[in-house]
Amino acid sequence: MRIDVLTLFPRMFEGPMGESIIGKARDKGLLDIRVSNFRDFSDNKHQTVDDYPYGGGAGMLLKVQPIFDNIEAIKQERPEVTPRVILLDPAGKKFDQHMAEEFSKEEQLVFICGHYEGYDERIRTLVTDEVSLGDYVLTGGELGAMVMIDATVRLLPDVLGNNLSAQTDSHSTGLLEHPQYTRPADFRGMKVPEVLTNGNHKLIEEWQTKESLRRTYLRRPDMLAAYELTPQMEKWLAE
Ligand code: ADE
Known part of the structure; x- marks a missing residue:
């Protein structure tokens, strides 16, 4: 499985996604995780990724352009695959085991991790799923994406030593x-x-x-x- 993550904080993924079962799945070639910083895709000379909302309101919004360009670059790498594009959002559908099972059947997943007060609404035209980790607000989508990746990857064939253990788990x-x-x-x-x-x-x-x-x-x-x-x-x- 190929997984792409769009984030402003790529280093958050360095430790957790390299250890234990996820790390072993990567070593075995069962999983290819790429983390990109969408700030690198900003077409603005100050590389800004957020701006004030039209019409006023509290806080800043993530701009549409950097995220669009980053997703387009990812899609161009493998034009034959239509990835599932998941937007991390506390207002999304609540993540559960059933969703992890659905995700585990995909060839490619792309996670967009937000920060600040929210997204420019046009970002949603890129995504197939808007998903929340639970009914609480995090500082950003990164921890949510890591949880979803962990729950999904352990369901892939040959990732767990004992394939039966995923089938008999609580919630399965x-x-x-x-x-x-x-x-x-x-x-x-x-x-x-x-x-x-x-x-x-x-x-x-x-x-x-x-x-x-x-x-x-x-x-x-x-x-x-x-x-x-x-x-x-x-x-x-x-x-
Ligand atoms: N970003 C902030 N809070 C979140 C949540 N609960 N789920 C997913 N992304 C988030």
Whole structure:
């Protein structure tokens, strides 16, 4: 997958996008991330990227020209590909696992990270998606883009060591993940549930499903409302 990021602060991406699973995916050639500074595309001699809003109002807006030229340069590199162009905006659609799954199917993603009070409205004509990380305002789109890249890239084939782990995650199945344990079986009197240690796979699976259901019921009733329960699950919930 190819990912381009447009930002005024390219250095913010240097550490986080070079470590751990994302760093390994880049080393393995599964992922090519390019970060560009759209200030470099400003046609103004002072390389300004923001200006006052017409009609007045608080704060500055990002100008349309540098971002247009930067996106056009990116598109010219691979004219055969139509990238998904994502504008980071607290007023956009809220990012979730489903969106990460959609993004992971694309050949190329382009993230536009804003700063200041907002965007010149004409920038929106370039984009396919306007996305928010959540219902709060950040100082800029960079952290949001990094979160979205991380959630998307781990879904790419061969990025996670164990391909099954992405499919069984909390949020992929529609229920939260059940509790898990590793050795020792007894730590300071806190014991691993017996059922997990006795090797009966049918009972283990039943316990895991029940615990997923319990956890989702207690912590995220909103997720449970959207989930299609099996008759057995209905029975457990009624217990
Ligand atoms: N820029 C500022 N706040 C943001 C948010 N919540 N999501 C995406 N981009 C942002």
